[in-house]
Amino acid sequence: MDKRAAHIARRMADIEPFHVMDLLARARRLEAAGRSIVHLEIGEPDFPTPEPIMEAGRKALADGHTHYTPAVGLPALRETIAGFYRDRHGVDVSPERIIITPGASGALLLVMAVLLDPGDQVLMADPGYPCNRHFVRTFEGEAVSVPVGPESAYQLTAEHLESHWGERSVAAMVASPANPTGTLVSADTMKRMLAFTAGRGGRLIVDEIYHGLVYDEEAITALAHSPDVFVINSFSKYFGMTGWRLGWIVAPEDYVRSIDKLAQNLFLAAPTPAQHAALAAFQPETLQILDARREAFRERRDFLLPALRDLGFGIPVTPEGAFYIYADSTAFDSDSQRLAERLLEEVGVAITPGLDFGHHRPQAHVRFAYTREIAELEEGVARLRRSLG
Amino acid sequence: MDKRAAHIARRMADIEPFHVMDLLARARRLEAAGRSIVHLEIGEPDFPTPEPIMEAGRKALADGHTHYTPAVGLPALRETIAGFYRDRHGVDVSPERIIITPGASGALLLVMAVLLDPGDQVLMADPGYPCNRHFVRTFEGEAVSVPVGPESAYQLTAEHLESHWGERSVAAMVASPANPTGTLVSADTMKRMLAFTAGRGGRLIVDEIYHGLVYDEEAITALAHSPDVFVINSFSKYFGMTGWRLGWIVAPEDYVRSIDKLAQNLFLAAPTPAQHAALAAFQPETLQILDARREAFRERRDFLLPALRDLGFGIPVTPEGAFYIYADSTAFDSDSQRLAERLLEEVGVAITPGLDFGHHRPQAHVRFAYTREIAELEEGVARLRRSLG
Ligand SMILES: Cc1ncc(COP(=O)(O)O)c(C=O)c1O
Ligand SMILES: Cc1ncc(COP(=O)(O)O)c(C=O)c1O
Numbered sequence: 148m149d150k151r152a153a154h155i156a157r158r159m160a161d162i163e164p165f166h167v168m169d170l171l172a173r174a175r176r177l178e179a180a181g182r183s184i185v186h187l188e189i190g191e192p193d194f195p196t197p198e199p200i201m202e203a204g205r206k207a208l209a210d211g212h213t214h215y216t217p218a219v220g221l222p223a224l225r226e227t228i229a230g231f232y233r234d235r236h237g238v239d240v241s242p243e244r245i246i247i248t249p250g251a252s253g254a255l256l257l258v259m260a261v262l263l264d265p266g267d268q269v270l271m272a273d274p275g276y277p278c279n280r281h282f283v284r285t286f287e288g289e290a291v292s293v294p295v296g297p298e299s300a301y302q303l304t305a306e307h308l309e310s311h312w313g314e315r316s317v318a319a320m321v322a323s324p325a326n327p328t329g330t331l332v333s334a335d336t337m338k339r340m341l342a343f344t345a346g347r348g349g350r351l352i353v354d355e356i357y358h359g360l361v362y363d364e365e366a367i368t369a370l371a372h373s374p375d376v377f378v379i380n381s382f383s384k385y386f387g388m389t390g391w392r393l394g395w396i397v398a399p400e401d402y403v404r405s406i407d408k409l410a411q412n413l414f415l416a417a418p419t420p421a422q423h424a425a426l427a428a429f430q431p432e433t434l435q436i437l438d439a440r441r442e443a444f445r446e447r448r449d450f451l452l453p454a455l456r457d458l459g460f461g462i463p464v465t466p467e468g469a470f471y472i473y474a475d476s477t478a479f480d481s482d483s484q485r486l487a488e489r490l491l492e493e494v495g496v497a498i499t500p501g502l503d504f505g506h507h508r509p510q511a512h513v514r515f516a517y518t519r520e521i522a523e524l525e526e527g528v529a530r531l532r533r534s535l536g
Numbered sequence: 537m538d539k540r541a542a543h544i545a546r547r548m549a550d551i552e553p554f555h556v557m558d559l560l561a562r563a564r565r566l567e568a569a570g571r572s573i574v575h576l577e578i579g580e581p582d583f584p585t586p587e588p589i590m591e592a593g594r595k596a597l598a599d600g601h602t603h604y605t606p607a608v609g610l611p612a613l614r615e616t617i618a619g620f621y622r623d624r625h626g627v628d629v630s631p632e633r634i635i636i637t638p639g640a641s642g643a644l645l646l647v648m649a650v651l652l653d654p655g656d657q658v659l660m661a662d663p664g665y666p667c668n669r670h671f672v673r674t675f676e677g678e679a680v681s682v683p684v685g686p687e688s689a690y691q692l693t694a695e696h697l698e699s700h701w702g703e704r705s706v707a708a709m710v711a712s713p714a715n716p717t718g719t720l721v722s723a724d725t726m727k728r729m730l731a732f733t734a735g736r737g738g739r740l741i742v743d744e745i746y747h748g749l750v751y752d753e754e755a756i757t758a759l760a761h762s763p764d765v766f767v768i769n770s771f772s773k774y775f776g777m778t779g780w781r782l783g784w785i786v787a788p789e790d791y792v793r794s795i796d797k798l799a800q801n802l803f804l805a806a807p808t809p810a811q812h813a814a815l816a817a818f819q820p821e822t823l824q825i826l827d828a829r830r831e832a833f834r835e836r837r838d839f840l841l842p843a844l845r846d847l848g849f850g851i852p853v854t855p856e857g858a859f860y861i862y863a864d865s866t867a868f869d870s871d872s873q874r875l876a877e878r879l880l881e882e883v884g885v886a887i888t889p890g891l892d893f894g895h896h897r898p899q900a901h902v903r904f905a906y907t908r909e910i911a912e913l914e915e916g917v918a919r920l921r922r923s924l925g
Binding site: 156162165191196201211252253281317391392411414417 | 652
């Protein structure tokens, strides 16, 4: 073996970076050179962490909470989250089943590591959250990307599971609301998928990270339908705590011990100041702030959605949650990457081309994020009109 | 397939929990029942995070630094760490090669994921840090545990690598100082291991997390010998930031892009408030506090080491760093687990049996951690004398 050749694991050939990063870097360079850029590409709320959470974080530091916590998290936080399921969702979840993680990212990592043997398959929607297929690949599993379109609101259905489930399939995963489409899985579809996976000895993994951000109805947690589901959640999006790196898993009871073992070895624990800060996340005054923010997000969607449709973007399914709009951009260019580059250069609008979200017609789609104030969205739309209208 | 049988990945059968946790739980129950327990089992400094770091953390929150950072970390922190290598170690490391991670744990995870294909071997010392072999197993690699004893200061040597390196070996890993033994790898041995692994197209991974805590000489970073080594470090131990979850990798240049991709997908980023806080970790007033703490640790070692030898524990190699003493306990019991349980019950002293650190004569050894004040160590020794003397 050539001693200068770097030995790199084969999985790395299949793991893609966030392609939008190159565009973002270009946007930053333009900004540094004095250009004004409207950011419609960023998957992170513009709002700061709510003040009661900040206050609890400051207090945690003042009280010297800077040591390791148990691997599965602070008992008080696990209980608080159980209380949230009880109060907000009317679902009884034992705190024992709640595992605190470094973001939903840490949750996804643990769940894949505990479920997947090499070659095991996980079914997921394409388009979808880019990291999902890479988590599966990281643990030598095989992501089975199921092409989805407007006919199923870009979500998996029980019929998809039936037609794609194979010998080596062990799980299916959905996000509701989803990134990049903002669409929900209906209660009926969720129940049918739960019944299907249970019947095959498999598992459903439901990512509810955008759960607090649903605009036209109350989102129902998959835990309301079954205790045998893996639910992933996070303090990042609804709770405005992206940088704190805190999320959680609600695991079926017979996986808790294994996940605990893994968390001990892979993470030691989630960040301590964040865990103490998050204790304030469910207090009434925090929830009041968060619900006002949800209203603001709804207004943004209600502005941006018709404006984009009006411009000629194809948005056949109304996004009901998260802060994303996934749009067919073929009216303007058959290559969404080229379109995104052109919009950035010509009118200083940054959007995310479909490429990051999978292999099913990515060049026909772009994602808009409404993580900026209405005024900026208005400016963005005006600029888009200048270029495309 | 029985639809009630939980599908759990095979790796989970090989991944062990921290066995000491059961003992710790028992200690907590005794404490809750009013018993006084002397804690010599805890692998975490008792000192709080130094005030300048706390202050920077509070300021980060006040300034609203709660959003995601780049996956590889804040540019300013990467530069500050590069400066530390230059100023403290006289070694020139480009900030580009420094990747900020969620603890050394996150660093170990990324390095194993980027290096290991299924079946690939990593050589490591037994006894050693328990998570290492589990990181390897998690990514379907094979940990080759090399039994080490006092004759090599419980460390791997180039001769060990020569005799254990095989067709499927891709890396060897060492920690200097090591957990559980507190011993160092000499500069000469390090150079010979680097030459050996380079000659075989493999890599050396050097865990320098206890690097600041060396008592009889200045520790030399492996980076002084080669730019082609993976160095792992952390803000946890020397910098007193365990709960903040922050560490770093210095990677060989040709791995940086891959590690960045992986970090994007698996972690998104390390905690933001922690990264801002850590900017203060290398300031002169912080280093002054840390060096005073190192002196305190040295005093503790200089008290505990002769006291344990005097009691009859076998400590043939003087631990030169970290805050651990690894001792042969066969003078008291051929089963260190039973001994630890007895000491806890009889005299309320908690220590870690060898079991957690590997399979090479664990029942003959225990680990003492001097992470408590001298007065508590004195009390601990008095109690040990009562039971064993
Ligand atoms: C669908 C989905 N799941 C999980 C995550 C991970 O978020 P975090 O690790 O910050 O909780 C994201 C982040 O964008 C996401 O969009
Ligand atoms: C040798 C060694 N490496 C790595 C770690 C991980 O520490 P952290 O993730 O807190 O940086 C530890 C923790 O005890 C350790 O002893």
